[in-house]
Amino acid sequence: MIRGSSSLLKVEFWEAISIKTWKPKMKVHLHFFSFGKRYTNIIQTKLRHNHILNYDLCKRNILNSLECSCGKQENAYHFFFVCTNYSIPRNTLFDCLFKLELVNIDINLLLCGDVINNRIIAAVNKFIDESCRFS
Ligand SMILES: [Zn+2]
Secondary structure, X not given: OOHHHOOOOOHHHHOOOOHHHHHHHHHHHHHXXXXXXXXXXXXXXXXXXXXOOHHHHHHOOOOOOOEOOOOOEOOHHXXXXXXXXXXXXXXXXXXXXXXXXXXXXXXXXXXXXXXXXXXXXXXXXXXXXXXXXXX
């Protein structure tokens, strides 16, 4: 596996010493990413791999501007935590995450989940859908 292909995957996946130890960990991990709507899962995967927002596309010379429609640099952090275009779906997302009593909500948690993945992934998928950024 190429380590640089997903810098957000948890360290435990990279530290597996063989396919035999890696595969069961990855199987659990992949189960949660197949939760929900396929289209939204694809968007979430592209966000996790930095392959969809204007900053990502500008770095790859696909777009000329790295700016969001709000005028700021559009990366995953901006999309999930900052952009005023998505304030309403963000409130719903964080209400849901706060009900899960999560602490240290960061981009890694939103895109890679945690032990209670289904509810996190469901909340993130809902945010992605309600943002209408990718429709
Ligand atoms: Zn923005």
